[in-house]
Amino acid sequence: MTDFEGQSILVTGAAGAIGSATARLFAERGAQVMLADVNGERLDAVVDLLGGIGAIDGVVSDLSQSEGAQKAVAATVERWGRIDGLFNNAGIAGAVKPVHELGDDEFDHVIATNLRSLFLTQKHAARAMIEADTPGAIVNMGSSMGGWDVLSGGAAYVTSKHGAIGLTKAAALDLGPYGIRVNAVCPGVIETTLGVPGLDKGDRQSAVAAFAERIPTRRIGQPVDVAEVVVFLASKAAAHISGAAWLIDGGQTLQSFSNGPADGVYPLLSSDPRR
Numbered sequence: 519m520t521d522f523e524g525q526s527i528l529v530t531g532a533a534g535a536i537g538s539a540t541a542r543l544f545a546e547r548g549a550q551v552m553l554a555d556v557n558g559e560r561l562d563a564v565v566d567l568l569g570g571i572g573a574i575d576g577v578v579s580d581l582s583q584s585e586g587a588q589k590a591v592a593a594t595v596e597r598w599g600r601i602d603g604l605f606n607n608a609g610i611a612g613a614v615k616p617v618h619e620l621g622d623d624e625f626d627h628v629i630a631t632n633l634r635s636l637f638l639t640q641k642h643a644a645r646a647m648i649e650a651d652t653p654g655a656i657v658n659m660g661s662s663m664g665g666w667d668v669l670s671g672g673a674a675y676v677t678s679k680h681g682a683i684g685l686t687k688a689a690a691l692d693l694g695p696y697g698i699r700v701n702a703v704c705p706g707v708i709e710t711t712l713g714v715p716g717l718d719k720g721d722r723q724s725a726v727a728a729f730a731e732r733i734p735t736r737r738i739g740q741p742v743d744v745a746e747v748v749v750f751l752a753s754k755a756a757a758h759i760s761g762a763a764w765l766i767d768g769g770q771t772l773q774s775f776s777n778g779p780a781d782g783v784y785p786l787l788s789s790d791p792r793r
């Protein structure tokens with residue numbers, strides 16, 4: 519049910535850890551995969567890395583612009599003859615500032631990358647599926663924990679992520695009659711430079727440990743944890759799932775003041791669950 523033989527999948531934000539891990543998994547399960555990213559150098563490196571696994575190609579594209587989104591979808595159809603699925607994964611964290619100090623351009627940049635690009639790529643992919651009468655699946659990297667929680671200093675990021683959940687649900691309703699399912703994945707803390715502050719500074723062990731103790735499963739997520747869920751939601755095994763936003767956070771968002779704090783630090787949990 520998670521076999522993608524003969525199917526064509528577009529993965530955006532493919533030069534990052536989650537995008538490349540998901541592209542790898544799609545390719546391993548038989549899909550023809552088009553990778554799209556705005557960073558050509560990093561994209562070429564990922565295409566080279568994954569090229570021996572399966573049918574992989576890449577297109578450099580700014581998905582926050584309509585022409586760029588159209589380019590990525592058109593490249594997929596031209597290369598593989600069709601588009602059956604989209605993992606809409608492009609995104610950034612953006613500036614971390616109090617809302618009253620956040621610049622207009624800083625806000626607009628995050629919204630363009632995290633929300634506008636989702637809308638545009640989803641729209642053009644859906645149009646291609648409808649025109650070809652191809653039932654398909656769209657999975658948005660729409661929400662992350664920022665779509666469920668509020669992050670101090672993250673006004674632009676949180677706004678984009680809450681918006682992405684709404685966009686996912688509206689699209690699922692609109693596209694359902696065409697046989698196109700739309701869902702979102704909502705990762706918690708994942709071991710990427712975006713997901714774990716400090717990871718890019720070489721202090722991996724302490725950066726990871728700082729977050730692991732705050733998660734009920736006592737580990738931070740890996741890119742493949744997200745990739746497995748994306749691939750499932752894009753597969754026939756999820757044929758009756760649409761409009762969902764799935765948390766992948768090890769239970770982190772279950773915590774509140776009443777069940778979370780220990781040692782006076784919120785939301786740090788005791789390392790011993792028996793306490």
